[in-house]
Amino acid sequence: MGVVMTERAAGKAREMLARRGTPEAAVRIGVTTSGCSGLSYKLEYTDTVEEFDQVFESYGVRIVVDGKSLLALDGTQVDFESSAFKSGFKFINPQVKGQCGCGESFKV
Amino acid sequence: MDLLLDIAEPGQSRKPHEVDLLERGGRQRRVVGIDLGTTFSLVAAINLEGQPACIADDAERTALPSVVHYGLDGAVLVGHAAEAQALLHPQRTISSVKRLMGRGLAELSSGEGGMQTPLQLLDGEGGMVQIVLGARRVSPVEVSAEILRSLKVRAEEALGGPLQGAVVTVPAYFDDAQRQATKDAARLAGLEVMRLVNEPTAAALAYGLDAFQEGEGRQGLFAIYDLGGGTFDISILRLNEGVFQVLATGGNSRLGGDDFDQRVVDYLLREAGVSIPDSRFLQACRREARRIKEQLSEWESVDATLPLPDGLEAWPAGESGRRTITRPQFEAWIGDLLHSTGVACRRALKDAGVTAAALQGVVLVGGSTRVPLVRRFVAQLFQREPLCDLDPDQVVALGAAHQADLLAGNGDTELLLLDVTPLSLGLETVGELAEKIIPRNTPIPTARAQDFTTFKDGQTAMEIHVVQGERELVSQCRSLARFELRGIPPMVAGAARIRVTFGVDADGLLTVSAREESTGIEQSVRVKPSYGLSDGQIEEMLRDALSHGAADLQARLLNEARVEAERVLSAVGAALKQDGDLLSEAELRRVKAVTLQLWEASRGQDATLINQEMARLDQETAFFAQRRMDRSIQAAMVGRNMTDFA
Numbered sequence: 001m002g003v004v005m006t007e008r009a010a011g012k013a014r015e016m017l018a019r020r021g022t023p024e025a026a027v028r029i030g031v032t033t034s035g036c037s038g039l040s041y042k043l044e045y046t047d048t049v050e051e052f053d054q055v056f057e058s059y060g061v062r063i064v065v066d067g068k069s070l071l072a073l074d075g076t077q078v079d080f081e082s083s084a085f086k087s088g089f090k091f092i093n094p095q096v097k098g099q100c101g102c103g104e105s106f107k108v
Numbered sequence: 109m110d111l112l113l114d115i116a117e118p119g120q121s122r123k124p125h126e127v128d129l130l131e132r133g134g135r136q137r138r139v140v141g142i143d144l145g146t147t148f149s150l151v152a153a154i155n156l157e158g159q160p161a162c163i164a165d166d167a168e169r170t171a172l173p174s175v176v177h178y179g180l181d182g183a184v185l186v187g188h189a190a191e192a193q194a195l196l197h198p199q200r201t202i203s204s205v206k207r208l209m210g211r212g213l214a215e216l217s218s219g220e221g222g223m224q225t226p227l228q229l230l231d232g233e234g235g236m237v238q239i240v241l242g243a244r245r246v247s248p249v250e251v252s253a254e255i256l257r258s259l260k261v262r263a264e265e266a267l268g269g270p271l272q273g274a275v276v277t278v279p280a281y282f283d284d285a286q287r288q289a290t291k292d293a294a295r296l297a298g299l300e301v302m303r304l305v306n307e308p309t310a311a312a313l314a315y316g317l318d319a320f321q322e323g324e325g326r327q328g329l330f331a332i333y334d335l336g337g338g339t340f341d342i343s344i345l346r347l348n349e350g351v352f353q354v355l356a357t358g359g360n361s362r363l364g365g366d367d368f369d370q371r372v373v374d375y376l377l378r379e380a381g382v383s384i385p386d387s388r389f390l391q392a393c394r395r396e397a398r399r400i401k402e403q404l405s406e407w408e409s410v411d412a413t414l415p416l417p418d419g420l421e422a423w424p425a426g427e428s429g430r431r432t433i434t435r436p437q438f439e440a441w442i443g444d445l446l447h448s449t450g451v452a453c454r455r456a457l458k459d460a461g462v463t464a465a466a467l468q469g470v471v472l473v474g475g476s477t478r479v480p481l482v483r484r485f486v487a488q489l490f491q492r493e494p495l496c497d498l499d500p501d502q503v504v505a506l507g508a509a510h511q512a513d514l515l516a517g518n519g520d521t522e523l524l525l526l527d528v529t530p531l532s533l534g535l536e537t538v539g540e541l542a543e544k545i546i547p548r549n550t551p552i553p554t555a556r557a558q559d560f561t562t563f564k565d566g567q568t569a570m571e572i573h574v575v576q577g578e579r580e581l582v583s584q585c586r587s588l589a590r591f592e593l594r595g596i597p598p599m600v601a602g603a604a605r606i607r608v609t610f611g612v613d614a615d616g617l618l619t620v621s622a623r624e625e626s627t628g629i630e631q632s633v634r635v636k637p638s639y640g641l642s643d644g645q646i647e648e649m650l651r652d653a654l655s656h657g658a659a660d661l662q663a664r665l666l667n668e669a670r671v672e673a674e675r676v677l678s679a680v681g682a683a684l685k686q687d688g689d690l691l692s693e694a695e696l697r698r699v700k701a702v703t704l705q706l707w708e709a710s711r712g713q714d715a716t717l718i719n720q721e722m723a724r725l726d727q728e729t730a731f732f733a734q735r736r737m738d739r740s741i742q743a744a745m746v747g748r749n750m751t752d753f754a
Contacts, residue, residue, distance in 0.1 A: 016115055027115060043113045081112055084155045085163065086268040088112025 001074045002056045003029055003065050009080040009089055010059035017061075020045060026055070026062035029078065030069035039072055041091050112268050137272040137516040139302065140263045141310070141508025144252060144276055144290065146206045147337035147364075149174050150502060151259040152509035153267060160314065160509040162502045163266045171501060172262075176254045177201040178241050186258040195387065198226040200241055204338065205255075207361070208248035209293075210286035213237050236289075252293035260299055273302040275512040277504050280306040280343050280357045284588075287616050302515045304616070308332035308343035309352045310507030311473045315495050318350050320468060328468035329355075331457075333486050333494065335449065336474035338364040342453045344460035355460035358452040363445060365401070365476035371441035372397035372433070379431060380414045389415060400433055405478045409434040439481045446485045453489055470494040475501045529554075533610055533618060536573035536582045538563050539667035545610040548578065555611040562606075563675070565682070566598040570606060572622050574633070580660035581667070593622040593631045601675070662715070669718040673710035676722055677703060680729060683736060690735045702728045 005013065017023050028046035031039045049055060052067040065073055076093040141160070143150045148171040155161040162170040169188070177190035178200050185193060194201040204225075208216065212235040230245075232238035238245045256276075264270055276299075278290050287304055294301045305313075311332050312318065320328045327348050334341040341359040345352050373393045377385060385393065392415035403410045412431040416423070423429045457464060470490045476482060477500045486494045498506060529552060534544040537560070545556050562570065570593045577585030596604050605625040612618050621632030680703055688696065706721040 013115065028118070041111075041113060042116075044116045044118050046118055082156075083266070084161060085153055085266045086112055087156060088114055088268070090112055 003063050003073050003076045004056065005058035005061055005063060006077060006079045007059050009078045010061040012080045013061045022047065026064045028064045029073060030066055031072045043089055138267045138269055139273045139512040139516040140271060141505050141510065141512045142256065142259055142274050142276045143505035143508060144206065144255065145174055145336065146204050146339055147174055148172060149255050149259060150505035151263045152505040153263060154509060154513045160506040162505055163263050165262055172255065172258060174205065174255055175201060175203040176251045178246065184254055186254050199228060202227060202239060202251050205248050205251040208237050209252065210289035211237055249289050249293045249296060253296035256294055256297035256299060260297055271299065273512060273516060274299045275303050275305050275508045275515065276301055277307045277310045277508050278304050279341060280308050280354045284617055302512060305508055305511055306354055307334065307504050308345055308354065310504045310511065311471050312345055312352060312507065313510050314498055314503045314507035315471055317347060317469060320347055329462055329466055331467055331470045331490055332473060333470060333477065334473035335476040335482060336364050338366050340364060340449050342456045344456050344462060356456045358456035360448065360452060363448065367445055368401055368442050368476060368479065369394060369397040372400050376414055380417055382417050386418060389418060404435050404438050405480060442481065446482065450489050464490045467492065472496045472500050473503050529612060531576050532578055533576055535608060536575060539671035540582045541664055541667050542575050542577065542580060542582050542585045546612060552612045552616055555609060557607050557609040560606045560608055561602050562596065562599065562604045563601055565601045567601065568596045568598055569594045570596060572608060572620065574620050580664040589633045591631055591633045593624065595627065595629045596624050597627060666713060666715040669715040670710050673706055673718050673722055676725060677707055680725065687736045687739060690739065691732060699729055699732060
């Protein structure tokens with residue numbers, strides 16, 4: 001299991017890492033406990049890997065997840081969506097049992 | 109709704125519900141521009157390429173028909189779904205609700221606002237019209253809110269989250285009541301209105317005319333020719349230092365593309381030999397007419413199919429039901445309609461005090477401006493090729509989106525969009541005179557204050573009567589509101605200082621407040637006038653003011669003289685009562701005689717005479733005033749030592 005990125009998401013992430021000037025850096029995915037319905041996602045660049053982190057790789061992009069977050073993220077697929085007025089990374093998490101109306105936060 | 113995220117720098121992930129739209133190309137706030145139109149409405153936002161674009165529904169349609177259907181089961185349908193109910197339930201399907209906004213029944217049934225409608229209307233709260241739907245009543249504000257809500261849902265879906273604000277457009281001639289009604293509708297729909305923007309101004313913005321540069325600075329004159337489905341508007345805008353002012357507006361609220369269709373319908377009916385069509389047949393003719401009109405914008409001639417009249421299985425021999433309509437034919441049918449728009453354009457230019465040759469640009473707005481003849485006509489009228497690169501149906505919404513983006517601080521530059529007050533705003537002063545506080549054509553937002561005082565000794569209240577108009581006498585201006593400032597401490601006349609402040613916000617809404625400076629007591633009123641003024645009425649008021657200018661001035665002078673005479677008479681009366689004993693019998697008689705002459709003059713119509721008599725009384729009572737002063741000084745010195753005055 002673990003956390004994976006779709007090819008499209010990985011492509012976008014590589015592009016963004018390159019633009020940031022750190023093509024070798026990784027992407028950190030996690031959850032924080034806030035929001036109107038429990039948990040919310042975190043998506044950041046990361047230049048370091050900590051002790052309890054787990055590292056996954058999809059299409060050449062390293063994905064770092066801390067041990068605690070992995071409990072809520074195991075099985076998650078990260079996709080990239082784009083339309084005329086918005087674009088961004090989308091989390092497809094099989095563990096989600098409910099989310100608040102705006103999609104900002106979720107429960108597992 | 110799926111949340112979309114961007115990759116953030118370490119430790120900089122956004123918190124839930126934090127305003128940040130990284131997924132929108134760095135645009136900080138989710139804002140839209142909304143064109144709330146008579147026949148259809150649109151919503152637009154800045155897309156990922158940084159360009160304003162209209163947001164389409166699931167079926168890729170950008171225009172939402174401004175139609176709302178209230179089902180018997182309580183369900184509310186908006187747009188195309190509502191339109192489909194119009195034939196079946198004409199009394200429960202509301203279209204063109206914009207014409208009802210901020211209006212009373214009396215205004216709708218009279219004058220140019222007059223409208224034919226299958227709807228049942230009555231006067232509701234505050235003199236505003238309501239629509240009767242069986243046992244239920246809805247206000248135009250509620251109906252408009254349904255349209256706005258539908259656009260809001262569409263936009264939030266496309267932008268990926270709740271909207272933080274919207275710019276909504278209104279016709280340039282909308283008065284305070286109509287603007288307020290539009291704002292109320294937006295609020296009801298859960299939209300935060302960042303600003304109401306005039307439709308012609310939005311169109312000019314869409315073409316980037318705010319950045320127009322010629323000679324010195326950002327300035328220019330532009331005409332916005334807006335021919336929609338059912339309305340025609342012409343506006344003359346002045347750009348000054350990047351700010352638009354509406355110099356003049358004109359038009360016809362009963363003229364548009366629907367009239368073009370009607371001319372084609374007339375032809376089809378003639379050819380089909382039908383003089384009294386039923387609604388089904390008429391509907392078929394209208395559909396065909398619209399198709400013909402639209403295709404004639406592209407082709408020199410179009411094949412038309414006559415709808416088969418009721419009761420006919422097939423056309424009789426010798427009649428194929430086929431016709432060919434050429435563009436010149438169509439143009440001949442609509443020539444007089446265009447001519448009438450030309451008359452309105454010339455009048456607007458005249459009102460604005462400019463010539464067609466002085467314009468730097470003409471913008472075409474409204475679907476009907478796709479008709480090639482309209483473009484040729486406008487080009488000839490204004491002696492220049494009109495701007496028509498942008499979709500004329502969308503241009504207002506696009507400009508509004510652009511403005512919303514700027515107001516939200518998403519862009520680099522802050523554009524201050526100014527409109528002007530169409531008529532002067534002021535208040536009634538003694539003598540039924542209208543004192544103008546904010547002159548007409550003042551760029552808004554604006555605030556102006558003026559100090560007033562009490563007219564009578566011991567006066568503890570003051571009525572503030574807010575009026576709008578150019579005439580000198582209150583009775584010839586339009587009354588907007590009245591309120592009373594109470595609790596003024598009793599003082600001699602003229603001692604109290606009451607500061608009256610008039611503020612007009614960016615949406616053209618007026619707030620008047622009065623404050624007594626020594627006590628700080630304050631009263632204010634937000635003007636939501638229950639009766640609006642149409643364009644034509646504003647024009648009429650302006651014309652009246654000009655043609656009655658001399659007479660008005662006379663009236664003003666007379667009233668001023670009368671007021672002053674009244675004040676003098678009352679002061680002399682009080683003085684005689686208090687210190688009459690200072691005068692000999694003969695002196696008293698003399699003063700009384702002169703006083704009486706002033707009183708008589710003040711009943712007459714001659715301002716000069718009143719002023720003369722006043723001067724005479726002043727002269728004749730100078731010695732009396734002197735004696736009174738001596739007495740009061742003596743009174744003040746009684747019981748004190750001279751050292752007190754050293």
